[in-house]
Amino acid sequence: MSSFTLPTRRMLAASLAATALALTVSACGSSASTMPAMPGMDSASAMPSMSATATASAMPTMDGMGAMASGDGLAATNGGYTLTSTTATLPAGKASGYRFTITGPNGKPVTGFAVDQTKTLHFYAIRSDLTGFQHIHPTMAADGTWTAPLAALSAGTWRLFATFTPATGSGKGTDFVLSRTLTVSGMPMDTALPAASASTTVDGYTVTLAGDLMAGMAHPLTVTITKGGKPVTNLQPYLDTYAHLTAFHSGDGAFAHLHPTTAVTGDHGGPTLSFHPELAQAGDWRLFLQFQTAGTLHTAAITVHVS
Known part of the structure; x- marks a missing residue:
């Protein structure tokens, strides 16, 4: 490693609300290998590690201002809240609307969310080789169904993240990050992770x-x-x-x-x-x-x- 050592992490701040942004991060892909397509994987255990030395979990931060996120971002369910979707595969090279819901501890879709960074929910897509990054702000229907307008995706395995804060219920005021994997049809062409740089x-x-x-x-x-x-x-x-x-x-x-x-x-x-x-x-x-x-x-x- 060069003398320039950087991180990008997530802010741990539940009881650290008075501390300046603590960010703990783990990741989504690997420069050395590509995660095999496993549609419907909902948890960290379902997503194979892409580095033999990778740590199993880390606490992500949803908000740069200090609230602690619940979970490590690799599970579809945490704290009674679940990211659900019937979509496990999508075609390559075609813009698609990814539909999903956030269900609460009572099993019903959540429709009340607090505003965070001007949005009630942030949605991210990243391919297993850490390419194809998308940061999207979906729209929610009255019944709690969200639609994320994904730009065309390349073949391979993707992980989709939703970050949100319930406005009511047991999770009120808690920042969550949940994710699911998605398979995009076709023959994946992996891109090596670029070398570290300043x-x-x-x-x-x-x-x-x-x-x-x-x-x-x-x-x-x-x-x-x-x-x-x-x-x-x-x-x-x-x-x-x-x-x-x-x-x-x-x-x-x-x-x-x-x-x-x-x-x-x-x-x-x-x-x-x-x-x-x-x-x-x-x-x-x-x-x-x-x-x-x-x-x-x-x-x-x-x-x-x-x-």
């Missing part, structure tokens, strides 16, 4: 990460955005923050995301954003940083290694 480019922007982070220890992490060698200072709020950072660990399939601690003060964010993550385990992670300028959303992907 910077990446997207749409002409250069994203540079700086930090000296180790697993199990909280350290500051900064993200600097430039364009043409000049600092970018026109970041616009996206989901009430200047950047949305999603992490997938190249090992056990878990997920986490966090938001910068930098305060939002209008359409002039940047060039540097501050995070304060704490990764629970070592290994490679694939980060997806989303930020907005001039009404356009950019998604930068970068691999980091945590010792």
Whole structure:
């Protein structure tokens, strides 16, 4: 590992509400091998590990502001809440609407959700090789059925995550992250996980990460955005923050995301954003940083290694 060691983790904060963003993360794919297609898998035990050294679980964080997420993101059921869907397979290369419900401890669809980062539910899709990232905001029908408009998916095994906070019931105020796997028909063509790096480019922007982070220890992490060698200072709020950072660990399939601690003060964010993550385990992670300028959303992907 280079001297530049970064994590992307999830914030542990149940009793840590007074602590600055603690993020614990695990992951969803592997650079070395691809998860076999297993439709309908609902739990971490159902999803085979893609790294012999991967830790079995980690506590994900749904909200960059400190609430503790219930579960490690790899189960379809946690705390009495279940992500249910009758869809186990979808065709490749075709946009599709993925329908699902969140059922509560009483077995009925939940229809009341608290708003988190301007949305009542966030939905993510990632392929087993950590490609094809999608961050979607589904719509919910009156009966509690959600429809996530997935862009065309490539053949292989995908994991779909839903993050939400019930507004009523036993889980009121608790952040949850649940997931299911999905098989996309066809012959998978895997992509090797890019090597760890301190910077990446997207749409002409250069994203540079700086930090000296180790697993199990909280350290500051900064993200600097430039364009043409000049600092970018026109970041616009996206989901009430200047950047949305999603992490997938190249090992056990878990997920986490966090938001910068930098305060939002209008359409002039940047060039540097501050995070304060704490990764629970070592290994490679694939980060997806989303930020907005001039009404356009950019998604930068970068691999980091945590010792």
